[in-house]
Amino acid sequence: MRTNDGRLHGLDGNDGSRRWVFDQSVPVLSLRGNSSPIVANGNVYTGFDNGKVIALKLADGSQVWTQTISAGEGRTEVDRLADVDGSIVLDNGELFAAGYRGQVVAMSAENGRQSWQRDLSSYAGVAANSTTVVVVASDGNVWAFDRSSGANLWKQDKLQFRWLSPPAIVGNSVVVGDLDGYVHWMSLDDGRLVARERLSKKQIESAPVVADNTVFVMDVKGNLAAYRVAP
Numbered sequence: 001m002r003t004n005d006g007r008l009h010g011l012d013g014n015d016g017s018r019r020w021v022f023d024q025s026v027p028v029l030s031l032r033g034n035s036s037p038i039v040a041n042g043n044v045y046t047g048f049d050n051g052k053v054i055a056l057k058l059a060d061g062s063q064v065w066t067q068t069i070s071a072g073e074g075r076t077e078v079d080r081l082a083d084v085d086g087s088i089v090l091d092n093g094e095l096f097a098a099g100y101r102g103q104v105v106a107m108s109a110e111n112g113r114q115s116w117q118r119d120l121s122s123y124a125g126v127a128a129n130s131t132t133v134v135v136v137a138s139d140g141n142v143w144a145f146d147r148s149s150g151a152n153l154w155k156q157d158k159l160q161f162r163w164l165s166p167p168a169i170v171g172n173s174v175v176v177g178d179l180d181g182y183v184h185w186m187s188l189d190d191g192r193l194v195a196r197e198r199l200s201k202k203q204i205e206s207a208p209v210v211a212d213n214t215v216f217v218m219d220v221k222g223n224l225a226a227y228r229v230a231p
Contacts, residue, residue, distance in 0.1 A: 002037060008046060010061050020061030024048055035125070038090045045095060045109065047088055053097045053105075055112060065112035069099035086125020086136075087166045087207055096133050098122035104135050106150060116150030125207075127167040127174070132188060134174050136164045142174065144191060154191035159184060166207035170215050173229060177204025183217050183227065199225045
């Protein structure tokens with residue numbers, strides 16, 4: 001469990017008692033929100049407001065490795081914002097993450113060693129499948145990179161400044177929500193916009209959830225919809 005004071009807590013699954021706490025200093029200024037922890041292979045992985053992704057042992061909270069995604073350099077506290085707040089992805093031994101005013105990074109889940117990185121600022125995080133990593137940049141541009149090499153595949157710039165949600169991949173499409181309650185579908189092949197529906201007039205902040213080729217989307221007021229791409 002992540003808390004706003006910079007701590008990560010490990011709680012007993014049976015009675016909720018605290019088993020360990022991992023403490024990190026919190027910057028004076030940070031973005032609103034936290035990266036959700038991922039539990040796998042006896043470890044827990046999460047991003048922090050200091051621009052780092054950290055792996056801990058699930059049993060006792062001891063640190064396994066740390067990797068800096070965003071250095072947070074500058075004169076002012078605003079310049080030094082370096083949060084890893086968006087969604088991170090763990091798949092087949094690889095971890096993908098993005099930092100605000102930092103990089104998109106592919107790294108080993110075992111030791112944190114980077115296989116590639118690209119300079120790109122993101123507050124929303126990443127989505128990935130077996131071939132492609134998709135990132136929503138801070139300016140609303142949507143980028144796709146080759147999962148193996150990090151090579152740029154495409155860029156969609158028609159959703160700039162719409163405060164997009166984290167992305168999700170369903171089939172051959174990328175799905176995002178925006179500040180006006182619209183849900184957008186892009187082709188995973190080339191990034192072209194292929195569909196759009198409006199859930200409501202309220203902002204969509206959370207990542208769409210994919211289950212059995214159905215996309216579930218909720219806005220900030222709790223309006224919920226399920227979408228399925230027609231064959």
